[in-house]
Amino acid sequence: MNYMGKKWIKEHKKEHYYKNAKRHGYRARSAYKLIQINKKFNIFKNVFSLLDLGCAPGSWLQVSKEFIEINLENSKKKIKPKILGVDFKKITSIEDIDFLKMDIHDEMLEEKLNEYFQEKKIDLIISDCSIKKTGNKTLDQVSQIKICDRILEIAINLLKKNGFLILKCFEGSEVPKFLKSVKEKFHKVRKFIPEATRSRSNEIFLVCQSIFF
Numbered sequence: 001m002n003y004m005g006k007k008w009i010k011e012h013k014k015e016h017y018y019k020n021a022k023r024h025g026y027r028a029r030s031a032y033k034l035i036q037i038n039k040k041f042n043i044f045k046n047v048f049s050l051l052d053l054g055c056a057p058g059s060w061l062q063v064s065k066e067f068i069e070i071n072l073e074n075s076k077k078k079i080k081p082k083i084l085g086v087d088f089k090k091i092t093s094i095e096d097i098d099f100l101k102m103d104i105h106d107e108m109l110e111e112k113l114n115e116y117f118q119e120k121k122i123d124l125i126i127s128d129c130s131i132k133k134t135g136n137k138t139l140d141q142v143s144q145i146k147i148c149d150r151i152l153e154i155a156i157n158l159l160k161k162n163g164f165l166i167l168k169c170f171e172g173s174e175v176p177k178f179l180k181s182v183k184e185k186f187h188k189v190r191k192f193i194p195e196a197t198r199s200r201s202n203e204i205f206l207v208c209q210s211i212f213f
């Protein structure tokens with residue numbers, strides 16, 4: 001395919017997700033990344049408690065709420081779901097979803113999370129958290145790994161044994177080392193690039209399942 005053809009497909013894809021997000025009332029087109037991750041890995045199965053780290057403006061929370069509502073409809077148990085988003089940017093509130101305005105690196109975060117989830121382990125932890133990109137891919141992927149390290153630390157402390165952790169890296173030289181440390185903590189770790197990810201982006205999601213205890 002020639003350059004113009006590729007460019008058209010790229011622009012068309014961008015436009016398609018943007019329009020769909022608007023039509024569906026999602027706050028960001030990244031909603032479709034989570035939908036595609038779930039389609040491939042079924043991460044929402046039996047999920048009633050969820051933590052979203054770096055959640056603003058909130059489209060992953062909107063999608064999570066929809067999947068958890070389906071779980072509730074299919075469940076015979078009377079469960080009160082617990083869905084919490086964390087970000088240092090404020091979000092417009094979403095019904096039945098709680099929000100904590102905090103930096104994920106804040107030392108007090110785990111205490112707050114334990115309080116919110118009443119010391120119970122969390123069914124699913126998702127994170128699309130990312131640094132503000134500088135345009136320097138080498139530097140950016142190094143800074144992003146600091147975020148990933150912190151998310152991994154939180155998940156090790158708070159995720160339930162068979163739960164999934166989803167987190168975002170930027171492809172680069174730091175990723176193999178980080179991947180190794182994730183594989184030491186989880187039974188199964190897979191890399192995934194959702195179709196909704198922009199073609200020029202170097203983002204990849206790690207889908208981590210079943211923590212070693």
Ligand SMILES: C[S@@+](CC[C@H](N)C(=O)[O-])C[C@H]1O[C@@H](n2cnc3c(N)ncnc32)[C@H](O)[C@@H]1O
Nearest residue numbers: 054056057058059060087088103104128129130
């Ligand atoms: C790509 S956006 C997330 C989009 C979200 N998944 C959605 O669908 O609406 C990344 C978010 O990470 C947040 N973030 C980055 N560093 C953070 C940190 N240290 N603590 C808390 N939030 C952070 C940013 O404020 C931003 O809102």
